[in-house]
Amino acid sequence: MSSTKDPCISVCKFTxxxxxxxxxxxxxxxxxxxxxxxxxxxxxxxxxxxxxALGPTARRKSK
Known part of the structure; x- marks a missing residue:
């Protein structure tokens, strides 16, 4: 993983x-x-x- 860009996708909900x-x-x-x-x-x-580990609960950034 070479990028150190902030991974925030503006979801900001916590479990x-x-x-x-x-x-x-x-x-x-x-x-x-x-x-x-x-x-x-x-x-x-x-x-x-x-x-x-969060599985379907997690929201991943669409590519």
Whole structure:
């Protein structure tokens, strides 16, 4: 994953502190701009796994 662009898709609804739009926690969203590139990539990878775990509840950005 080479991009560290903010993954927000403007859904911003939470299930157990995880956004169903981007898969990040509230803490990760809040600290996003302060994270370095490596930390952002880690958050993106973890968020992707969370979205998979959320299954049909998660809203993914249409391609």
């Amino acid at each position: 157990d502190d995880i956004c169903i739009g981007c898969g990040r926690s509230k803490r990760e969203i809040k600290s996003w701009k302060k994270l370095d590139k490596v930390d952002k990539r880690t958050v993106l990878a973890e968020a992707a796994l969370r979205l998979i």
